[in-house]
Each structure stands twice: as structure tokens, then as C-alpha cells.
Amino acid sequence: MMNDPFARIRPWFSGASLLWPVLGLLTLLVFNAIYAPGFFRLELRDGHLYGTLVDILNQGSKVMLLAIGMTLIIATGGVDLSVGSLMAIAGAVAAVLVTQAALPFAAIVGTTLALTAIAGTANGLLVAAVGIQPIIATLILMVAGRGIAMLITDGQIITFEHAPLVFVGNGHLFALPFTVTLVLLTLGVTSLATRKTAIGLFLESVGDNEKAARYCGINTTLVKVVVYAFSGLCAGVAGLIATSNIKAADSSRVGEMMELDAIFAVVVGGTALTGGRFTLVGSIVGALLIQTLTTTMYNLGVPPAVAPVPKAIVIVAVCLLQSEKFRQQITSWFGRRQA
Amino acid sequence: MSEPLLNVRNVTKAFGGVKALDGVGLTLRPGEIHALMGENGAGKSTLIKVLTGVYTPDDGAMQFDGRVIAPRSTREAEAIGISTVYQEVNLVPTLSIADNILLGRQPTRFGFLRKKAIKQRAEVALARLGLKLDVSLPLNACSMAEQQLVAIARALDIQAKLLILDEPTSSLDEREVEFLFGVLRRLRDQGMALLFVTHFLDQVYAITDRITVLxxxxxxxxxxxADLPRLKLIGAMLGRNFEELESADSDPSPAITEKRATFLEAQELGKRGVMDNVSLSIAPGEVVGLSGLLGSGRTETAKMLFGVLPPDRGSLSIAGQRTSIRSPRQAIRLGLAFCSEDRKSEGIIPHLSVRENMILAMQASRGPLRLLARSEQDQIAAHYIRALNIKTASAETPIMNLSGGNQQKVMLARWLAMQPKLIILDEPTRGIDVGAKAEIEKLVHSLRAQGMAVIFISSDIEEVVRTCERVVVLRDRRKIxxxxxxxxxxxRIMNVIAHHDE
Structure with missing residues (x-):
């Protein structure tokens, strides 16, 4: 048969190709190994691991969580712009509850996440039942969400010292930041829920050819509403982390522009914006790529105002490499001698 | 007889070696309504696009109003005096009626639009149609019929001498068609030439003076x-000998009545703007064909039964139970399956594998949580790849990499795996090679033997005759x-299509 030296590992990268985001991430790490001494240094203090790599995981956790929800939405051919604002709502609700209500922490978390999931459901209904384009439907909550958060906090920045809520974004578990556990847990549950049931297949069918999926008897409306609700849930968790990080509910800043980072992470990770095949692991790699890039630039002293430029270049490069057509073009430039 | 306004001779147009038009001629006189007829792929739309400058012909000559013409764009064609109204009105729905009529030609002063003049000219154009509308209303406030008329008014404003109407009546109801015809006759009497493309035979005879068949x-x-009987027209369109048709026995023999428990019975189903009236019943082990020309309502009937286009009148019962089907999900639950003629947009999920495409309907009916075991999925895929002789590299190949015939077989496998009680096959052999065609026909026979009810839709009449024991003939969106x-x-089928109301 074919003489393919990569035949064994190829399936790992097939479907939505994981190869390019992984290569991009490795390139960045190699760059840091050369130019940023101490990048890979890890230190164990009080049983907690510290170091730049740990920071990347910790700080990237919010985008990773958003990207998990966003992946499923993008798989159905949609997009959710409201996740950043939902983070602000989650932060506002949690901060108000911990400072003003004598509720058990589980009830506070439950209420917060239920509210963001309901907001996500509203997005889903606008998209699937009313038929508004996803970008517009979720833009509504993106704009209105911060206002809602402001209403909840009465326009104030609410600070808190509530130990369990502070733990969410700053605590450690198994030597690593607790946020890592949250990401792994969400990733694990979502992977199982999509791949060990038919949910993943339904998502891909709806995104790839919605009409055909409906003719097969798939309840396409329900599928869409569920993914938007789930994305709201993920945004809720990310919002709790962001608020906990700064021990305050800052409605105008929490999660700002993070919806775009999440979309970048998904696209860089290899899930096409047109919907269909998706890869959760790819999106995580994409989120890590973006966070590593941000940290790298911070370490190199690139002014924050300029930072988006190199970020944009990396994103364009990875997206181009994802494209089959572009790769064929490149190989046709360089690959003549092989033929 | 007056001098011809348009004289097209020997026009040829090929796309990548396939001749869409091969030496076609067309002659139109002023004050004449002329029908352009033909089945799918006859070349009607290509000819229209040549006339309106969308395509440049490879060969041939066109004379219009005494001059040789070779339009290179729609704009140029309009400037000469050839205007077109398409089936899907291509105007700007959010602009006002007046703006639509004069779009691109609005009178201006110092570069500013002269609103009053625009309004006036639009009103004049509409008045020529005998129509009074508030021209400042946005177009999307109008009904489909009014939008058609606005499109025609636009043609009038540019002083068109030839107006081409591409299926103008397909989304209109009877009353609206009557009104439109009144307008067309009026235009004809004003000396305009009209070229009219339609699939509705009755309308052709109601309004046209001459007919060109491709x-x-x-x-x-x-x-x-007046000199072309319906039968001869259909014979010309389908390429059958007129005498051969004529000689067929034309007195109906009494229908064979057999007592079998019906599975599905539809009575006078209809949906506004989709289908007028169709009744049919089918029993297990029966193959019933739906026959008729393009646009007669074959696919629409299938979609009404399957809940894609839920009917708004008539009654339906399945296995003796009165029911109404509002969605494909519900249809599937009742034991129906529908293999769409539009494989690409309504059938395959292109990036998913052959296996996933096959098990999708089955999985959907099990719900999302009870995933079919992978071993079971592999078994189903392997079974149908063998049974239907599907040529694919493996069950994991994305279905878009398969040939049309093999994709079609995967679609069949998807529904057969459900073991439906009734399967609707809409053009299951379209666009696939002869070998695969024969296999699909064989498959239908074996399904019948297994006691499945099959509704078989095909525009190939021979195929319908070979496959079906009973045929429901449709014309102009109703069962005839x-x-x-x-x-x-x-x-017989062709006779019925031609002669029903005589």
C-alpha cells in the first residue's frame, strides 16, 4: 500500500487537524526556551507549583472554559458574542450574593450558573426559534449584558473577602491552581458528553447541513438551544474565576474582549467557523497558544498597546496553515523538485 | 404577418464540452405571446441568458428590431429593449416601489434624486398595467403577485420591446395568475412581444399564440x-413519437380494486402556494408512482406527507388512525422515510463519514443519549456497503468524496436501516449511472417483496412504469x-397528462 511514515500518528491529526495549532504552540515554547531564560522553571513552594507555565495555565483558564462552550456553538454553525458580558453578569451576581445574602456557597454558585445558563438559553431561542442570525442575536446580550451586570451591582464595584469564592480563582488543588482542575473537569465532562453520546454527531450534522439533519429527524432547534445554554454555563464559570481573581465584581472590565479570544482559540484550534467537525482539545490548544503568546510578549516587554499586532500575525498564520488550499499552494511552490 | 422583432438563428453554447444549446432558433413577432417549453435541461434558461447578455453564444446570430445584436450584459440588453422578469423577483425588497421601478435610472438634478419625478414615472408605468399602488410603499409590503407586476412595470419604464417572463406564475394563486394574464394581454395589444417560460400546460394554452419547444x-x-394539440406538445417535449402516442388505447379500463389494508391514506391534501389537491393511498407491499411533468407537484406531495411542508387542508390517516404530520421527526416516528431528490442540500452531511451518514436517522430516532454501540454502527455500515454494492474506500471516508450514485445508495441505506413502513423515493436514480440505476430498481422490487410500501417519484416515465403497479398522475399541482x-x-400516462380536461 502507501508508503506513509506517519501512517500511525496521522489519525491523531485527522478530522479537524490538530497538527498546526500544536506546532504553533511548540514553536512558541521553543522561542521562549531560547529567548526567555527561566520560562520553564518550576518551583514548589508550600506544596504549590509556581512558574511561568503554571501562570499560563492559570491565566488561560478563562479563555479555555469559554472556548469549550464556543466550540460546540461554532460546530453548529453559530457564534456567541455574549460570553464576555455573561462573565460580568456572573461576577456581579456572585459578588452581590456573597456580600448580601447568607446563603451556602453551593447555592450561590448554583444560582449564578443557573442565571448565565438561562441567559444562554435566551440566546439559543433567539437563534433557533426566532431565527435571528447568531452574530446579531448574541450581540444583543453582549451589549445589554454589561448594563444588566451594572444594575445588579447598582453601578458599584463590589469587593469581597468571601473565602470560598476567593478560592475559586486563587486557590490550589493537587499542587496546581484550582482553575486547572475546573478546566480539566469541564473538558472531561464535555468530551464524554459529546463523544460517548450522540450529541457530538448531532452537533456536527446540524452545523454541516442543517436541512439534511432535520430531514433525518434531528430536533435541530433543541440542539441549538442546548449549546447556547451550555456556553452560558461555561461563561458563568469563567466569570466566577475572573471575579475571584480580583476579589471584586467590576462589571465594565470583567471578561472584556474575551469572547473574541475564545473565538480565536476555537478557530486556531481547527474547528471551522462554517460549522461541522469540531475538536475540543484543539480549542484548548488554541487557547493555550493565545495565552502563551500574551505571556511571551509580556515577558519581552512588548507594550500592551502593541501586543495585539503580533497576536494577529500568529492567528493569521495558523489559520492559513489550517487551510488545505493554502498548504497546497505552498507545496506547489516548494514541492516541484519532488515531482 | 408582421416582420419578426427577434430572430435567433442557430445559436450554440457549450459549457466544458457539453452543449447546452445546439443550433437553436427562435422567432418572435411584435404583439405576440410566445411560450418557450421544454423539460429540465432542455436549454430554456441558457437561451434566455444568451438573449439577456448573461452568456455570450459560441456560434449563431441574433437579430433584434432589424439590427444584429450581441449583448454582453443585462444592462446592454435592457438598453436595446430586452427586459427580463425572473421567477424569483430580483428587486430590492426594502426600497420603495417607485425606486425599484426606476432603480439605476432615477432622474436626478445636480446629482440629487428627484423624488417627485421618480414617483410620477413609476405611477405612469404602473398605470400602463392598469394598476394603482402607493408607489412610496416598500416593495416587501407587496404580495408576490404585486412584486411580479412591479418587475414588469420596471420593464415598461425602460421601453422594452421584448419582455421575457421566466416562470412568472409559479408562486401565484389562480386569481393572481388571471390578473397577470390580463396585464400580459394588454401589453401584447400595445405591440410588445412577450416570451413566456412555464411548466403549466393549461397556462400555455390560455395565453400564448406560439410555442417553441426545446x-x-x-x-x-x-x-x-392553436395547431398544436397537448399530446403533440408533450410528445415534442419528451421526445416521443406523436403517432405512437395517438395509437395508444385511450378508453380507460376499470381500475383493479384489491382489498388490502391501507397503510397511508391522504385525502385532498393541499397547502396554499404549494399544492392544490392530492389524494393517494398505499398499502404494505405496494409501489405507487407519482408521475407528471416538472413542476406538477411530485416533490411537493412527498414533502407534505413527510412533514417538511405540512399541509393546511385535507386529511391524513396512517394505519387507520387520523393524524397530521407537522415535522420530519413525527413522520419518522410514524414509520415514514423520505429520500430527497436534492441529495446535496437535503440529504448528505458532506463532511461526515459514510458510516455516520448511514446511522444518522436511526440515531436520531433513538435520541441523543442512547448512542448506538460502535460495533453495531460498523456492522450496519459494513452490511449496507456490501448489500447495496457501495463503492467507497472505507466506511470512514467522508461521504462528499463518493460519486453521486454511491452517495445515493448511502442515503437509501440510511432509511432502510430504519426499517420504515413506507419509504418515499424522490428521483432516486437522478444523476447516477446506468448500472446503479438498475440496482436501485432491483432494490425497490425487493423492498416490495419484504412488504414495505414505496412511493416512487421519477421524471423517467419508463422507469415509473417498470417499477410501479399504480401511478398517481399530477398536473399543475393537482392529482388528475x-x-x-x-x-x-x-x-397512457402521457395521454392523461395531455388530455385530462378534454
């Missing part, structure tokens, strides 16, 4: 409507006859 890109003939047993003959 078939497979070739010119078949130019006839006076039902043939069974010995009556199921190609000639």
Missing part, C-alpha cells in the same frame, strides 16, 4: 398554439388521475 439543447419546433394494473403504460 429538448436536450436542440430546437424541436415552432408551432402555432390514478392508473393501475394494465393501465400503467407510458403512453
Amino acid at each position: 429538448r436536450n439543447g436542440a430546437f424541436v419546433g415552432d408551432f402555432a398554439a 388521475a390514478e392508473l393501475s394494473g394494465a393501465e400503467v403504460q407510458p403512453n
Whole structure:
């Protein structure tokens, strides 16, 4: 048969190709190994691991969580712009509850996440039942969400010292930041829920050819509403982390522009914006790529105002490499001698 | 007889070696309504696009109003005096009626639009149609029929001498068609030439003076409507000998009545703007064909039954139970399956594998949580790949990499795996090679033997006759006859399509 030296590992990268985001991430790490001494240094203090790599995981956790929800939405051919604002709502609700209500922490978390999931459901209904384009439907909550958060906090920045809520974004578990556990847990549950049931297949069918999926008897409306609700849930968790990080509910800043980072992470990770095949692991790699890039630039002293430029270049490069057509073009430039 | 306004001679147009038009001619006189007829792929739309400058012909000559013309764009064609109204009105829905009528030609002063003049000219154009509308209303406030008329008014404003109407009546109801025809006659009497494309035979005879028939890109003939009997017209469109059709026995033999428990019975189903009226019943182990020309309502009937286009009148019962089907999900639950003719947009999930495409309907009916075991999925895929002789590299190949015929077989496998009680096959053999065609016909016979009910839709009449024991004949969105047993003959079917109301 074919003489393919990569035949064994190829399936790992097939479907939505994981190869390019992984290569991009490795390139960045190699760059840091050369130019940023101490990048890979890890230190164990009080049983907690510290170091730049740990920071990347910790700080990237919010985008990773958003990207998990966003992946499923993008798989159905949609997009959710409201996740950043939902983070602000989650932060506002949690901060108000911990400072003003004598509720058990589980009830506070439950209420917060239920509210963001309901907001996500509203997005889903606008998209699937009313038929508004996803970008517009979720833009509504993106704009209105911060206002809602402001209403909840009465326009104030609410600070808190509530130990369990502070733990969410700053605590450690198994030597690593607790946020890592949250990401792994969400990733694990979502992977199982999509791949060990038919949910993943339904998502891909709806995104790839919605009409055909409906003719097969798939309840396409329900599928869409569920993914938007789930994305709201993920945004809720990310919002709790962001608020906990700064021990305050800052409605105008929490999660700002993070919806775009999440979309970048998904696209860089290899899930096409047109919907269909998706890869959760790819999106995580994409989120890590973006966070590593941000940290790298911070370490190199690139002014924050300029930072988006190199970020944009990396994103364009990875997206181009994802494209089959572009790769064929490149190989046709360089690959003549092989033929 | 007046001088011809348009004289098209010997026009040829090929796309990548396939001749869409092969030496076609067309002659139109002023003050004449002329029908352009032909089945799918006859070359009607290509000819229109040549006339309106969308395509440049490879060969041939066109004379219009005494001059040789070779339009290179729609704009140029309009400037000469050839205007087109398409089936899907291509105007700007959010602009006002007046702006739509004068779009691109609005009178201006110092570069500013002269609103008053625009309004006036629009009103004049509408008045010529005998129409009074508030021209400042946005177009999307109008009904489809009014939008058609606005499109025609636009043609009038540019002083068109030839107006081409591409299926203008397909989304109109009877009353609206009548009004439109009144307008067309009026225009004809004003000396305009009209070229009218439609699939509705009754309408052709109601309004046209002459008929040009095309078939497979070739010119078949130019006839006076009064001298061309329906049967001859259909014969010309389908490429069958007129005498052969005529000789077929035309007295109906009594239908064979057999007592079998019906599975599905539809009575006078209809949906506004989709289908007028169709009744049919089918029993297990029966293959019923739906026959009729393009646009007669075959696919629409299937979609009404499957809940894609839920009917708004009539009654439906399944296995003796009165029911109404509002969605494909519900249809599937009742034991129906529908293999769409539009494989690409309504059938395959392109990036998913052959296996996933096959098990999708089955999985959907199990719900999302009870995932079919992978071993079971592999078994189903392997079974149908073997049973239907599907040529694919593996069950994991994305379905878009398969040929049309093999994709079609995967679609069949998807529904057969459900073991439906009734399967609706809409053009299951379209666009696939002869070998695969024969296999699909064989498959239908074996399904019948297994006791499945099959509704078989095909524009190939011979195929319908070979496959079906009973044929429901449709025309102009209604059922006009039902043939069974010995009556199921190609000639009979065509006779019925042609002669129903005579």
C-alpha cells in the first residue's frame, strides 16, 4: 500500500487537524526556551507549583472554559458574542450574593450558573426559534449584558473577602491552581458528553447541513438551544474565576474582549467557523497558544498597546496553515523538485 | 404577418464540452405571446441568458428590431429593449416601489434624486398595467403577485420591446395568475412581444399564440398554439413519437380494486402556494408512482406527507388512525422515510463519514443519549456497503468524496436501516449511472417483496412504469388521475397528462 511514515500518528491529526495549532504552540515554547531564560522553571513552594507555565495555565483558564462552550456553538454553525458580558453578569451576581445574602456557597454558585445558563438559553431561542442570525442575536446580550451586570451591582464595584469564592480563582488543588482542575473537569465532562453520546454527531450534522439533519429527524432547534445554554454555563464559570481573581465584581472590565479570544482559540484550534467537525482539545490548544503568546510578549516587554499586532500575525498564520488550499499552494511552490 | 422583432438563428453554447444549446432558433413577432417549453435541461434558461447578455453564444446570430445584436450584459440588453422578469423577483425588497421601478435610472438634478419625478414615472408605468399602488410603499409590503407586476412595470419604464417572463406564475394563486394574464394581454395589444417560460400546460394554452419547444439543447419546433394539440406538445417535449402516442388505447379500463389494508391514506391534501389537491393511498407491499411533468407537484406531495411542508387542508390517516404530520421527526416516528431528490442540500452531511451518514436517522430516532454501540454502527455500515454494492474506500471516508450514485445508495441505506413502513423515493436514480440505476430498481422490487410500501417519484416515465403497479398522475399541482394494473403504460400516462380536461 502507501508508503506513509506517519501512517500511525496521522489519525491523531485527522478530522479537524490538530497538527498546526500544536506546532504553533511548540514553536512558541521553543522561542521562549531560547529567548526567555527561566520560562520553564518550576518551583514548589508550600506544596504549590509556581512558574511561568503554571501562570499560563492559570491565566488561560478563562479563555479555555469559554472556548469549550464556543466550540460546540461554532460546530453548529453559530457564534456567541455574549460570553464576555455573561462573565460580568456572573461576577456581579456572585459578588452581590456573597456580600448580601447568607446563603451556602453551593447555592450561590448554583444560582449564578443557573442565571448565565438561562441567559444562554435566551440566546439559543433567539437563534433557533426566532431565527435571528447568531452574530446579531448574541450581540444583543453582549451589549445589554454589561448594563444588566451594572444594575445588579447598582453601578458599584463590589469587593469581597468571601473565602470560598476567593478560592475559586486563587486557590490550589493537587499542587496546581484550582482553575486547572475546573478546566480539566469541564473538558472531561464535555468530551464524554459529546463523544460517548450522540450529541457530538448531532452537533456536527446540524452545523454541516442543517436541512439534511432535520430531514433525518434531528430536533435541530433543541440542539441549538442546548449549546447556547451550555456556553452560558461555561461563561458563568469563567466569570466566577475572573471575579475571584480580583476579589471584586467590576462589571465594565470583567471578561472584556474575551469572547473574541475564545473565538480565536476555537478557530486556531481547527474547528471551522462554517460549522461541522469540531475538536475540543484543539480549542484548548488554541487557547493555550493565545495565552502563551500574551505571556511571551509580556515577558519581552512588548507594550500592551502593541501586543495585539503580533497576536494577529500568529492567528493569521495558523489559520492559513489550517487551510488545505493554502498548504497546497505552498507545496506547489516548494514541492516541484519532488515531482 | 408582421416582420419578426427577434430572430435567433442557430445559436450554440457549450459549457466544458457539453452543449447546452445546439443550433437553436427562435422567432418572435411584435404583439405576440410566445411560450418557450421544454423539460429540465432542455436549454430554456441558457437561451434566455444568451438573449439577456448573461452568456455570450459560441456560434449563431441574433437579430433584434432589424439590427444584429450581441449583448454582453443585462444592462446592454435592457438598453436595446430586452427586459427580463425572473421567477424569483430580483428587486430590492426594502426600497420603495417607485425606486425599484426606476432603480439605476432615477432622474436626478445636480446629482440629487428627484423624488417627485421618480414617483410620477413609476405611477405612469404602473398605470400602463392598469394598476394603482402607493408607489412610496416598500416593495416587501407587496404580495408576490404585486412584486411580479412591479418587475414588469420596471420593464415598461425602460421601453422594452421584448419582455421575457421566466416562470412568472409559479408562486401565484389562480386569481393572481388571471390578473397577470390580463396585464400580459394588454401589453401584447400595445405591440410588445412577450416570451413566456412555464411548466403549466393549461397556462400555455390560455395565453400564448406560439410555442417553441426545446429538448436536450436542440430546437424541436415552432408551432402555432392553436395547431398544436397537448399530446403533440408533450410528445415534442419528451421526445416521443406523436403517432405512437395517438395509437395508444385511450378508453380507460376499470381500475383493479384489491382489498388490502391501507397503510397511508391522504385525502385532498393541499397547502396554499404549494399544492392544490392530492389524494393517494398505499398499502404494505405496494409501489405507487407519482408521475407528471416538472413542476406538477411530485416533490411537493412527498414533502407534505413527510412533514417538511405540512399541509393546511385535507386529511391524513396512517394505519387507520387520523393524524397530521407537522415535522420530519413525527413522520419518522410514524414509520415514514423520505429520500430527497436534492441529495446535496437535503440529504448528505458532506463532511461526515459514510458510516455516520448511514446511522444518522436511526440515531436520531433513538435520541441523543442512547448512542448506538460502535460495533453495531460498523456492522450496519459494513452490511449496507456490501448489500447495496457501495463503492467507497472505507466506511470512514467522508461521504462528499463518493460519486453521486454511491452517495445515493448511502442515503437509501440510511432509511432502510430504519426499517420504515413506507419509504418515499424522490428521483432516486437522478444523476447516477446506468448500472446503479438498475440496482436501485432491483432494490425497490425487493423492498416490495419484504412488504414495505414505496412511493416512487421519477421524471423517467419508463422507469415509473417498470417499477410501479399504480401511478398517481399530477398536473399543475393537482392529482388528475390514478392508473393501475394494465393501465400503467407510458403512453397512457402521457395521454392523461395531455388530455385530462378534454
